[in-house]
Amino acid sequence: YNSAIIAGDVDNAMSIGMYHWGLPILCTADLTKGQNKLCTFLHQLVKRQRIGVLYMFMSYFDVYTAFIGNKDTIGIDPGINMKTNEELSQIAEQSQSSFLMQQVTVNLMFVHCYYREYLQCANLAENYHTTQRAKRAFDFYLLFLRGISALNLARDTKEAKWRKIGEGAVKSMNQLVHYSSWNFENKHLLLQAELHYLNGRHSIAELAYQSSIISAHNHKFIHEEALACELYGVFLINNKEAEKGMKQLQHAHTKYRQWGALKKAKAVEYFMDLV
Secondary structure (H helix, E strand, C coil), rough: HHHHHHHHHHHHHHHHHHHHHCCHHHHHCCCHHHHHHHHHHHHHHHHHHHHHHHHHHHHHHHHHHHCCCCCCCCCCCCCCCCCCHHHHCCCCCCCCHHHHHHHHHHHHHHHHEEEEEHHHHHHHHHHHHHHHHCCCCCHHHHHHHHHHHHHHHHHHHCHHHHHHHHHHHHHHHHHHHHHCHHHHHHHHHHHHHHHHHHHCCCHHHHHHHHHHHHHHHHHCCCHHHHHHHHHHHHHHHHHHHHHHHHHHHHHHHHHHHHHHHHHHHHHHHHHHHHH
16 A cells, blocks of 8 residues: 555555545454554555545445444544445445445445344345345345345334245345355344244244354354344343343453444443333
């Protein structure tokens, strides 16, 4: 990066910077470090007037703050006109930028799914799939988030369309496991757990939740380990095993804090207080 800047090759420097500083939240093991790097790169993008890329990283920044809860204290230059993901979604639609729309959609779905706002997550996915035809790198994560949301909605609403979407996500994720068990095994197991729960197969669901947690831990997906612990805890509480459920929620709380998602950890605390 520094060599490219010294040589005056700004475009190459920004490309390098994208990979060095601009990790999406789903690739980040430490949110605080990731956000600090992202903040540094945002200032560089403004300085170099790379507006198109800037919007993408504003989308990343917005989702970081949704989990950390430090939007007002991170130290972004007041002169930078920061946009929320909702505002960026409008910009993507008006400019017909399918790439920006995908980034924004993944980030919004990520937040809604992790905060268990399943209808908002599923509606975003449905709108994206009806307007965007091209396949993109992070579509697998759209599949995962959509599947988790649809299976929960199927259980809550009894609507057949959500079951169909959820079952399709389980099937598609199973195919991805054959390409990379490291990246997709824990996701497939969690989707399976939610489907077994929907079908009333509670003993098998419990084994799948536990296997997903172990897989996520072994493959170093701390945020997905936290999510699996949380959903397992909710499953146990809903099935009259409150003591075991609270232990899983405490594990989820610990993992969210280790990840740096302090605001999300507070949300888990609030839910535990209601149990």
